Amino acid sequence: MSIIDDLRSEFSPANHFLNTATVGIPPRRAVEAFHATLDSWADGTQDVVAFDQDVNRARSAFARLAGAEVEDVGIVGQLSVTAAMVAASLPQGARVLYAEEEFTSTIFPFLAAAQAGRIRVAGVPFDRLIDSISEQTDLVAVAAVQSADGRILDLDALAERAGQTGTRTFIDATQAAGWLPIGASRFDVVGASAYKWLLAPRGTGYMALSPSARQWVKPLFPGWYSGDDPWSTVYGAPLRLAPGGRGFQASPDWLSTPAAAIALELLAGADLEEIRRHNVALGNAFCDGVGIPEKNSAIVSITSDVPEERLLAEGVSAAYRGGRLRLSFHLYNTIADVEAVLKALAGS
Numbered sequence: 182m183s184i185i186d187d188l189r190s191e192f193s194p195a196n197h198f199l200n201t202a203t204v205g206i207p208p209r210r211a212v213e214a215f216h217a218t219l220d221s222w223a224d225g226t227q228d229v230v231a232f233d234q235d236v237n238r239a240r241s242a243f244a245r246l247a248g249a250e251v252e253d254v255g256i257v258g259q260l261s262v263t264a265a266m267v268a269a270s271l272p273q274g275a276r277v278l279y280a281e282e283e284f285t286s287t288i289f290p291f292l293a294a295a296q297a298g299r300i301r302v303a304g305v306p307f308d309r310l311i312d313s314i315s316e317q318t319d320l321v322a323v324a325a326v327q328s329a330d331g332r333i334l335d336l337d338a339l340a341e342r343a344g345q346t347g348t349r350t351f352i353d354a355t356q357a358a359g360w361l362p363i364g365a366s367r368f369d370v371v372g373a374s375a376y377k378w379l380l381a382p383r384g385t386g387y388m389a390l391s392p393s394a395r396q397w398v399k400p401l402f403p404g405w406y407s408g409d410d411p412w413s414t415v416y417g418a419p420l421r422l423a424p425g426g427r428g429f430q431a432s433p434d435w436l437s438t439p440a441a442a443i444a445l446e447l448l449a450g451a452d453l454e455e456i457r458r459h460n461v462a463l464g465n466a467f468c469d470g471v472g473i474p475e476k477n478s479a480i481v482s483i484t485s486d487v488p489e490e491r492l493l494a495e496g497v498s499a500a501y502r503g504g505r506l507r508l509s510f511h512l513y514n515t516i517a518d519v520e521a522v523l524k525a526l527a528g529s
Contacts, residue, residue: 192513196496197521202509205380211440235442242445249365249389255430263372263388265290267351270399275300275319280307284328287353320349325357329503331480340367369394381441384434406432463510470523482507495525
C-alpha cells in the first residue's frame with residue numbers, strides 16, 4: 182500500500198469531491214480533535230496554555246511543508262493580513278508588480294496602499310510576470326499557484342530573477358502549500374491560509390518571514406501572543422516581541438489549533454513529492470479525458486456550460502471561478518472521481 186492509499190483512509194467524502202481549491206476535507210483524526218476541543222470548552226476543562234504545544238507543532242509542520250526554517254514561521258488567521266502587513270511596511274513610493282489575474286486577497290492590500298498614495302503598483306499578465314521584473318521593481322506579489330486555473334509559477338525562475346534585480350518577494354502559497362514544494366526560504370515572505378490544501382479549519386494560516394525580511398517588515402498588529410513569553414508578558418511595557426516569525430504573529434484560534442496541528446503533521450509526515458505526483462496525475466487524466474493539453478497541476482479549469490447544480494446532482498462537487506469550471510485534485514481523490522466528472526460532463 183502506498184502512503185497515499187494509507188492517508189486516504191483518513192477521509193470520508195460523501196461525493197466525488199473535486200473542490201479542494203475552495204475548501205479542503207479534514208482528516209478524521211483532526212475532526213475528532215476538533216470535537217474534543219469543543220467538548221472541553223463546553224464543560225470548562227479546557228487547558229488554554231496547552232494550546233501552545235499545538236501552535237508550535239503546526240508551525241513546525243508548516244515549515245517542513247513550505248521549505249522554511251521553523252524560527253521564521255508565525256501564525257496568522259488570513260493570507261490577506263500577511264499581505265497587508267507587507268504592503269504597509271514598504272517605503273513611500275515603492276513599486277510593486279503583480280499578476281493581473283491574481284486572487285484579490287493577494288493584491289487588494291497593495292492596491293489599497295496605492296490608492297492611499299503610499300506605493301505604486303503595476304499589473305501584468307501572469308505569464309509575463311517574471312520577465313517584467315526589473316531593477317525598478319521593489320517587490321513582486323504573486324501566488325505560487327493561480328487560484329482560477331491552476332497555472333504554476335516557476336518559483337526557481339522567480340527566485341533567480343528577484344536575486345538578479347534585488348527585488349523583494351511576497352508569495353501567496355494558499356493554493357500550493359500541502360501539495361507543491363515551495364522552497365520558502367528563497368523568498369522574503371511566504372503566506373498561506375490553511376483551510377484548503379493544508380486541510381485545516383478556516384481561520385488558521387501561517388507565514389514565513391526570512392531573516393532579511395524581518396529587517397524591513399514591520400510587526401503592525403502585535404498582541405499578547407507576539408510576545409517573547411506570552412503567558413508571562415501579558416501586561417505592561419516595554420515592547421518585548423518574540424524573535425523570528427513569532428514576533429509578527431497573531432493570537433491563535435484555540436478551537437481550531439489542535440485540528441490544524443494534526444492535519445499539517447499528517448501532510449508533513451508524508452512524501453510531498455508523492456502527493457504532488459498523485460494530484461497532477463489525476464489532473465492530467467481529466468485533461469486527457471476532455472481532450473485538452475495536460476496542465477501538470479492539481480487545479481484544472483475548462484470552459485463548460487454544465488451548471489454547478491447539475492454536477493452536484495451527479496455527485497460531483499466542483500466550482501466555477503472566472504467563468505470556467507474549476508476542478509481540484511488532492512490526496513483523497515482517485516481515478517473514480519475523474520471518471521465521475523467526465524461522465525457528468527458527457528451526459529450534459
